[in-house]
Amino acid sequence: MFANLNGWHLLILLAVILLLFGAARLPSLAKSVGQSARILRGEIRTDDAAAPARDTVARDSGRATPQIDANP
Template sequence: MLANLTGWHALLILAVILLLFGAAKLPALARSVGQSARVLKTEIRSGDTETAQPAAPGALANVQAPVDSATASRSTT
């Protein structure tokens, strides 16, 4: 679909965008697109780390806190 686009097509698309948004708004538009891409990239990376180390459903239920000897002696008396 995009294989038939040439340089003239790109220039025409850029001219239409310039007419629609105006020259003053183009830097703000580019900045917001860049920020959106940056947020998307960080969300994708954080999603990768969450799925890379999946926790078992009952993994936290089986964890016991270590008990020191002073706490153990108080609880048994």
């Protein structure tokens, strides 16, 4: 999708972003995007670390295997 972008396209895109948001708000916008990405990465790591523990708990909780007596 972005394979056909060249230097002029990027400059025009940057100019439009500057016009829309203004130079004063761009640093705060970049900071907000960075914080959001950091939070998202942290949540993904936390979820990945907790996933095996949840599987073990689900497997061990209340599902007893029936005992079959070999000599009836």
